[in-house]
Amino acid sequence: MYFAALLARTEDGWEASDTELDDVETLADLADLAREAATDDETVLVCIEQEGVWFGLVRVDGEDDPRVYVSDGAAAMRSSYGEVLLSDELLGxxxxxxxxxxxxxxxxxxxxxxxxxxxxxxxxxxxxxxxxAPSGPLGDAQLLADLGLEAAELFSLTPQDALNEVAEALGATDVLESVR
Structure with a gap:
């Protein structure tokens, strides 16, 4: 079972929306989807989890390249949604x-x-x-450091609790739960 949501930063805090990833085939497609949810080039965080197995975060800031973190590359590689996040660059x-x-x-x-x-x-x-893909974390573990979640904390998250912990660090727990 998968869950995917967009957390978009606004003047008033964070807004959440669940999202369908069926038409998303590449990381560029996912970044475009995130940009559509943004207001005034603010930060949008795409949150994806496969229940208890892996989670991924994609941060999109305006027209900048997306920043990606995946908790377990090998597990994500076995998932169609995970494959979207695992770009050639991320895999080296x-x-x-x-x-x-x-x-x-x-x-x-x-x-x-x-x-x-x-x-x-x-x-x-x-x-x-x-x-x-290698087993274990891949990508930019600092993608949420300026928002209150340091790399060491991100590494310590388990797939079962990760998105809740990320939302708590952002102050977006209620909005994320509203779309679950």
């Missing part, structure tokens, strides 16, 4: 369009159609390297 790998270009122009030194032996050796058996 080459973007897909550059990898495709490498294959087209044969920059890796292999013959056309010949598999890259090193990449095949590094990937766990039965799994492509690009289909994995």
């Amino acid at each position: 790998r080459e973007p897909e369009d550059l990898a495709a270009l490498d294959q087209l122009v044969d920059l890796d030194g292999t013959e056309e159609g010949e598999p890259d032996r090193e990449a095949a050796e590094e990937a766990p058996e039965g799994e492509a390297a690009e289909d994995t």
Whole structure:
């Protein structure tokens, strides 16, 4: 079971709205959705959780690039919503369009159609390297520091209580509970 909500900062505090992520395919789509909920380029926080397994936060401030934190990359990778958050940059790998270009122009030194032996050796058996993510937290653990939640506190949150703790730190407990 998933829960997703937008917390948008306003002059009067935080406003919450639940959101459907069915049409969201990329992090850019999610950032656009968040910007639509913003007033005057204020901060919007996208909160996503899979009950008891992992949670993710995406902070969007105006037109700045979104900042992402995921509590468990490996668990999120097994989720369609988690995959939206796990960008190539966050995972520390080459973007897909550059990898495709490498294959087209044969920059890796292999013959056309010949598999890259090193990449095949590094990937766990039965799994492509690009289909994995490290277990544990990924991303910008400082994304809420200026709002009262330091990285150490974010790391200590359990998936069961994380969004409630984040809302409490922001002073948005009541508004988040209203959309649960």
